[in-house]
Amino acid sequence: MHPNIAPQDATFIPIHAISSAEWPAYLEGKSSAQAALAGHQDFRAQAGRVLVIPAPDGGLERVLFGLGAGTDTSVYGALASKLPAGDYRIASPLAKEQGHAILVAYLLGAYVFDRYKRKDPRLARLIAPAGADVEAASRTVAAVKLGRDLVNTPPNDMGPDALEATAVALGESHGAEIEVIRGAELLAQNYPLIHAVGRGAAQDPRLVVLRIGRPDAYPLALVGKGVTFDTGGLNLKPGAGMALMKKDMGGAACALALFSMLAEARLDVRLSVYLPIVENAMDGNSFRPSDVIRARNGLSVEIDNTDAEGRLILADAVTRASEDGNAMILDMATLTGAARVALGPELPPFFTEDEELAAALNEAAALTGDHLWRMPLWRPYEDDLDSPIADMKNSGGPFAGAINGALFISKFVNVKEQKPIWAHFDVYCWNPKEKPGRPQGGEVHAVRAIEAMLRKRFG
Helix, strand or coil: CCCCEECCCCCCEEEEEEECCCHHHHHCCCCHHHHHHHHHCCCCCCCCCEEEEECCCCCEEEEEEEEECCCCHHHHHHHHHHCCCEEEEECCCCCHHHHHHHHHHHHHHCCCCCCCCCCCCCCEEEECCCCCCHHHHHHHHHHHHHHHHHHHCCCCCCCHHHHHHHHHHHHHHCCCEEEEEECHHHHHCCCHHHHHHHCCCCCCCEEEEEEECCCCCEEEEEEECEEEEECCCCCCCCHHHHCCHHHHHHHHHHHHHHHHHHHHHCCCEEEEEEEEEEEECCCCCCCCCCCEEECCCCCEEECCCCCCCHHHHHHHHHHHHHHCCCCEEEEEECCCHHHHHHHCCCCCEEEECCHHHHHHHHHHHHHHCCCCEECCCCHHHHHHHCCCCCCEECCCCCCCHHHHHHHHHHCCCCECCECCEEEEEECCCEECCCECCECCEECCCCHHHHHHHHHHHHC
């Protein structure tokens, strides 16, 4: 059981959750002392705010918790970091379907990354609300913790070797078939784009493949961008642009977190995970702007910008996922700043031409509070990728960067007559400031929504 979950028979402090609309009526009939305390702390049931009501004996009598507009259960994530040590129960009536979402939000808010700096553990424990599946919530939060830890770990401790080791250990823990193609063997086995991007680094580029499930089950692929640090290559990023580039392996972190969730859920799928892992560094062997490299699927790619490297390694990995006969391919990548300009850090876009999949993802995102936003795979922009000397170039110019990145990857999905269902998730994998359930730092986006969609489809 998660350490922040209290047993059902624990002596608890009640939490009264109140929306801002309910607050004036709640105050009526309450003591003047309580009203004065609320006024002194400017508590008006704002979202995520906590008001601790002391007991006459010096302990805690109860806690008031602000819901704000009261429409999003993710606000309960604020409790874990704001409550004093103790055991608590949500005393307010809850709809049955809210209990599980509240428990997950609470546990996500209890996350702490303490590998390098000792931090006091968050000892506030919550009795699971009615309707919560404690085991499922614990699995979900453990998977998110895995992904957050990977993103938060600095590149000196999370280079290609370490990311591969983490993936292999996770695969072994679930009895997965494991394949690793590394260094010059990438060229021998025809993964030229993965090799090109990573060949300038001290640690070799590689492709890691994990596979679990019955061979005759529905073939599902996850592809995660694993750039453990991105200097921009010879198109060197400025210092400010490089500051968060330890998170450029966030797509791989998302894929591994999702692999963990799906393996535990035991869905009836043949699940394959493809992780192209590289560091985009610089030395005399680095790939260059104006190089032309022929991808695994035979398309020639002119390198317009070495800082548009994520789509290159995804191209070879998505091609391999297609060759392996996967019926659905979901790729996740910290691909473009343009996605953040459009939608900000909290709302990752996804791209797909499959209407059924898009609808299912939207439904799952609303259910889990793991929000997504569909953006158009606008085919008229494909000519932005035209090259005068190659089949295509890897950068589409100054406009519609997120769309152009998705269009580039889409060129590598189909193999001969096969046309898998495909979606691309342009994730940010970082919380720039603390919000309920989302501590500042590394994040895994889209995985809870994807898991819920897949569980409904294949569970």
